[in-house]
């Protein structure tokens with residue numbers, strides 16, 4: 447079967463299947479096609495993957511409403527393929543966009559000590575370690591399964607990332623290491639927010655936070671001096687409607703050197719704070 451025919455038929459026969467999700471399946475199954483560009487270059491060629499397998503994944507995804515990444519046990523982040531299993535948060539495009547901005551901003555700086563708080567699958571820490579080769583990158587995570595997956599992902603690419611098993615709420619008060627760059631994509635959804643059924647297949651500990659979703663920001667910002675070097679930068683991913691409440695938390699902690707940046711969809715989703 448020709449690739450174009452497969453794409454057209456799959457979208458026509460499965461109206462609930464988005465093109466983005468279909469592409470994820472193709473990128474996962476095909477040995478050659480790993481990007482939109484390659485898809486267009488190969489669109490009139492014979493498919494190089496098992497059609498039955500592709501249809502099986504599509505059916506499982508649509509009928510059982512299991513995230514694609516849990517079915518394929520893989521996700522793509524900043525052009526690399528990583529492992530994932532259930533009980534691990536699935537990295538989002540917005541986080542990939544933030545990481546690409548960080549890589550651009552810091553590409554000429556060397557020997558950084560970097561911390562990724564709430565590291566999950568390790569997508570942020572492992573990507574930064576891959577690009578900042580002479581820096582030391584640490585990932586901090588409370589839960590066992592994400593830590594195991596982050597270490598598998600580190601080993602897949604022979605990286606030096608160091609993963610620490612800790613609860614940030616305790617660790618931030620007792621540790622004595624300071625970092626030049628801290629990145630954190632914490633759980634930030636309010637506990638009464640109604641999420642889609644498919645998102646609720648992801649671990650609750652990765653999604654929801656107390657105090658209207660703000661607890662991680664409150665605790666980290668009130669202890670920022672324990673973990674961030676002078677002139678260092680802490681970067682948060684935040685919820686699209688949290689900017690005003692974050693400005694209040696910054697004020698309460700007398701932090702004045704900060705700026706918000708937008709994500710690729712024009713929403714205020716990144717907060718940069720300097721000490």
Ligand SMILES: C[S@@+](CC[C@H](N)C(=O)[O-])C[C@H]1O[C@@H](n2cnc3c(N)ncnc32)[C@H](O)[C@@H]1O
Pocket residue numbers: 535536537538541563564565566567568569570586587588589592612613614615631632633634651652653
């Ligand atoms: C939104 S996910 C982010 C994962 C990853 N950084 C990413 O961007 O895909 C938040 C992560 O924080 C972890 N977590 C939740 N509470 C924590 C705590 N108190 N201390 C450390 N990690 C925690 C969760 O297990 C989850 O892996």
